[in-house]
Amino acid sequence: xxxxxxxxxxxxxxxxxxxxxxxxxxxxxxxxxxxxxxxxxxxxxxxxxxxxxxxxxxxxxxxxxxxxxxxxxxxxxxxxxxxxxxxxxxxxxxxxxxxxxxxxxxxxxxxxxxxxxxxxxxxxxxxxxxxxxxxxxxxxxxxxxxxxxxxxxxxxxxxxxxxxxxxxxxxxxxxxxxxxxxxxxxxxxxxxxxxxxxxxxxxxxxxxxxxxxxxxxxxx
Amino acid sequence: xxxxxxxxxxxxxxxxxxxxxxxxxxxxxxxxxxxxxxxxxxxxxxxxxxxxxxxxxxxxxxxxxxxxxxxxxxxxxxxxxxxxxxxxxxxxxxxxxxxxxxxxxxxxxxxxxxxxxxxxxxxxxxxxxxxxxxxxxxxxxxxxxxxxxxxxxxxxxxxxxxxxxxxxxxxxxxxxxxxxxxxxxxxxxxxxxxxxxxxxxxxxxxxxxxxxxxxxxxxxxxxxxxxxxxxxxxxxxxxxxxxxxxxxxxxxxxxxxxxxxxxxxxxxxxxxxxxxxxxxxxxxxxxxxxxxxxxxxxxxxxxxxxxxxxxxxxxxxxxxxxxxxxxxxxxxxxxxxxxxxxxxxxxxxxxxxxxxxxxxxxxxxxxxxxxxxxxxxxxxxxxxxxxxxxxxxxxxxxxxxxxxxxxxxxxxxxxxxxxxxxxxxxxxxxxxxxxxxxxxxxxxxxxxxxxxxxxxxxxxxxxxxxxxxxxxxxxxxxxxxxxxxxxxxxxxxxxxxxxxxxxxxxxxxxxxxxxxxxxxxxxxxxxxxxxxxxx
Numbered sequence: 001x002x003x004x005x006x007x008x009x010x011x012x013x014x015x016x017x018x019x020x021x022x023x024x025x026x027x028x029x030x031x032x033x034x035x036x037x038x039x040x041x042x043x044x045x046x047x048x049x050x051x052x053x054x055x056x057x058x059x060x061x062x063x064x065x066x067x068x069x070x071x072x073x074x075x076x077x078x079x080x081x082x083x084x085x086x087x088x089x090x091x092x093x094x095x096x097x098x099x100x101x102x103x104x105x106x107x108x109x110x111x112x113x114x115x116x117x118x119x120x121x122x123x124x125x126x127x128x129x130x131x132x133x134x135x136x137x138x139x140x141x142x143x144x145x146x147x148x149x150x151x152x153x154x155x156x157x158x159x160x161x162x163x164x165x166x167x168x169x170x171x172x173x174x175x176x177x178x179x180x181x182x183x184x185x186x187x188x189x190x191x192x193x194x195x196x197x198x199x200x201x202x203x204x205x206x207x208x209x210x211x212x213x214x215x216x217x218x219x220x
Numbered sequence: 221x222x223x224x225x226x227x228x229x230x231x232x233x234x235x236x237x238x239x240x241x242x243x244x245x246x247x248x249x250x251x252x253x254x255x256x257x258x259x260x261x262x263x264x265x266x267x268x269x270x271x272x273x274x275x276x277x278x279x280x281x282x283x284x285x286x287x288x289x290x291x292x293x294x295x296x297x298x299x300x301x302x303x304x305x306x307x308x309x310x311x312x313x314x315x316x317x318x319x320x321x322x323x324x325x326x327x328x329x330x331x332x333x334x335x336x337x338x339x340x341x342x343x344x345x346x347x348x349x350x351x352x353x354x355x356x357x358x359x360x361x362x363x364x365x366x367x368x369x370x371x372x373x374x375x376x377x378x379x380x381x382x383x384x385x386x387x388x389x390x391x392x393x394x395x396x397x398x399x400x401x402x403x404x405x406x407x408x409x410x411x412x413x414x415x416x417x418x419x420x421x422x423x424x425x426x427x428x429x430x431x432x433x434x435x436x437x438x439x440x441x442x443x444x445x446x447x448x449x450x451x452x453x454x455x456x457x458x459x460x461x462x463x464x465x466x467x468x469x470x471x472x473x474x475x476x477x478x479x480x481x482x483x484x485x486x487x488x489x490x491x492x493x494x495x496x497x498x499x500x501x502x503x504x505x506x507x508x509x510x511x512x513x514x515x516x517x518x519x520x521x522x523x524x525x526x527x528x529x530x531x532x533x534x535x536x537x538x539x540x541x542x543x544x545x546x547x548x549x550x551x552x553x554x555x556x557x558x559x560x561x562x563x564x565x566x567x568x569x570x571x572x573x574x575x576x577x578x579x580x581x582x583x584x585x586x587x588x589x590x591x592x593x594x595x596x597x598x599x600x601x602x603x604x605x606x607x608x609x610x611x612x613x614x615x616x617x618x619x620x621x622x623x624x625x626x627x628x629x630x631x632x633x634x635x636x637x638x639x640x641x642x643x644x645x646x647x648x649x650x651x652x653x654x655x656x657x658x659x660x661x662x663x664x665x666x667x668x669x670x671x672x673x674x675x676x677x678x679x680x681x682x683x684x685x686x687x688x689x690x691x692x693x694x695x696x697x698x699x700x701x702x703x704x705x706x707x708x709x710x711x712x713x714x715x716x717x718x719x720x721x722x723x724x725x726x727x728x729x730x731x732x733x734x735x736x737x738x739x740x741x742x743x744x745x746x747x748x749x750x751x752x753x754x755x
């Protein structure tokens with residue numbers, strides 16, 4: 001049977017780590033927070049696997065791509081481009097406030113109006129409902145990071161959060177998805193992140209900064 | 221179990237696997253012998269064109285080719301797309317033989333980082349080209365909705381480093397925007413694909429969920445999907461695949477990426493990649509086309525398309541950089557194609573649907589021909605003059621007569637001037653808009669055509685026939701930024717023959733289709749029938 005308490009605890013901690021990954025200005029710490037978040041996702045998928053054994057493989061794939069490969073890439077490139085994040089558009093205090101508000105609204109909205117999002121009756125109930133609400137919360141946090149951060153590496157971390165959220169939502173949305181499709185989706189995200197970081201390292205080399213506001217050669 | 225008009229064949233698999241296999245072997249082989257890179261690239265594109273032609277022959281007989289238990293399914297629409305993609309890739313790979321030589325194009329790069337590294341870079345370039353080709357073909361051949369997402373995202377991955385090829389400030393900025401915006405956009409498409417799959421699965425006969433992955437089976441379950449869910453799915457598709465197709469307001473990556481990539485890559489990006497994205501969009505949105513209650517979504521989509529064409533047309537006028545001008549014109553022309561496809565939704569299963577589908581597909585074909593020709597012609601200008609600003613170029617017609625003629629053929633064709641091919645496809649879309657009584661769309665489309673004509677004639681006249689230089693503007697621009705493809709002295713005379721041949725072939729096709737528009741009827745008719753479900 002599904003361990004409801006465990007799933008809810010893991011979900012809560014996961015949201016907090018996502019918030020940390022978005023808000024901390026030290027990029028290595030942000031990468032570490034992201035790594036913890038990815039590990040929690042693996043734990044969550046593992047917990048769901050009690051009801052659907054196919055998910056064990058998902059957990060392994062998520063571990064390899066999200067909790068090992070992606071953080072390693074992030075830390076490797078942060079070592080090349082520098083620890084400190086370029087100044088964000090919004091200051092630390094207001095940003096934490098905005099992110100927390102975003103978190104609470106998106107969680108309560110998706111939890112309340114889950115029927116708009118759940119394709120099946122099963123996905124709208126119990127832990128699957130919690131799972132969907134958590135995914136959408138992390139999704140909106142990732143999107144917020146991409147939109148509000150000037151640092152290119154930080155936007156990549158935002159992208160990783162967003163992709164993790166989509167991946168996690170698949171547990172509720174499409175638990176019977178074939179493994180090949182899943183491996184394809186997970187691998188592509190890692191390759192995209194690797195390419196983005198490679199390009200950002202090139203930008204650092206050519207322009208001397210990872211601040212996207214300095215990238216103004218191409219206007220409109 | 222194949223249906224009555226379905227033919228099982230290995231063609232679709234071979235079409236995907238040949239470029240994919242080449243992508244793997246091309247790097248080591250090019251490192252062994254430099255000449256193998258362009259040769260194998262040409263071979264891969266030529267083989268793909270031959271196989272795509274064979275698939276098109278099936279489609280012209282009214283057959284649907286399937287493979288791997290209908291995982292791959294090629295109807296008239298898919299066949300036309302793969303034919304266009306492989307043919308443009310063939311033309312661009314002939315062009316790339318001279319354009320992508322180590323010198324003079326790579327002269328600057330080679331000086332900076334040594335010949336060894338430049339050669340390695342060129343080997344990667346050809347490997348990525350074939351990978352890019354393979355992923356685009358895969359996206360148009362697959363019948364699996366999750367594989368469609370995977371293929372579309374894979375095409376972004378394969379082309380990311382092609383955009384960044386010159387590895388300077390501008391190219392890197394363009395590549396960063398390209399990868400970031402397209403990946404975020406496509407995450408929405410994944411959400412849409414998964415929601416559609418999951419919500420359709422319970423309503424299909426096969427409860428295992430295996431058939432729900434097959435796009436061709438989904439329309440049977442579409443009516444059973446709750447309205448709010450269907451709207452959410454459609455919104456995800458429009459944002460997701462619409463970003464990749466360059467629809468406004470999700471287009472900001474497009475002018476950067478298409479302008480900063482090397483010439484032949486721009487021809488692929490603008491000529492066919494965005495077509496593949498609009499194909500993915502219409503394949504997935506098309507699941508809901510048979511349901512009349514979703515007509516307002518189609519009207520909304522047409523409005524978005526009209527906004528796209530107008531915005532692209534206006535921005536096109538404001539550009540001084542030739543390649544950026546072409547890129548914005550692509551945004552605008554995607555608006556025409558999208559408007560036509562939206563009208564298919566309005567007239568699905570009726571004559572209006574067929575008419576609009578015919579216009580949209582015809583314009584897709586014409587735009588692929590014209591826009592790749594334009595990028596190749598501008599590439600030739602850059603190759604010879606090492607400059608790309610309209611304000612800095614003048615009087616090139618004497619030096620490069622063939623390029624000038626090709627540019628003007630394509631420019632007039634894309635603006636919809638008779639007797640070129642673009643005139644007929646735009647006319648068909650106007651007719652469809654009139655038939656659907658969408659007079660606002662009709663007006664915007666007509667006005668945008670005029671804007672396009674003005675922008676292209678003004679730029680072309682200045683670059684090819686203008687006299688003297690324009691010191692004021694040039695001084696105003698001031699900054700001597702290193703343009704990606706510049707940084708060296710101009711060459712003498714016309715572009716090399718291997719660059720001119722593909723341009724002349726494309727220009728000849730523009731004229732030929734313009735004079736005999738029925739030449740392409742046999743390949744567009746099955747595509748329009750597949751789109752509008754008229755058999």
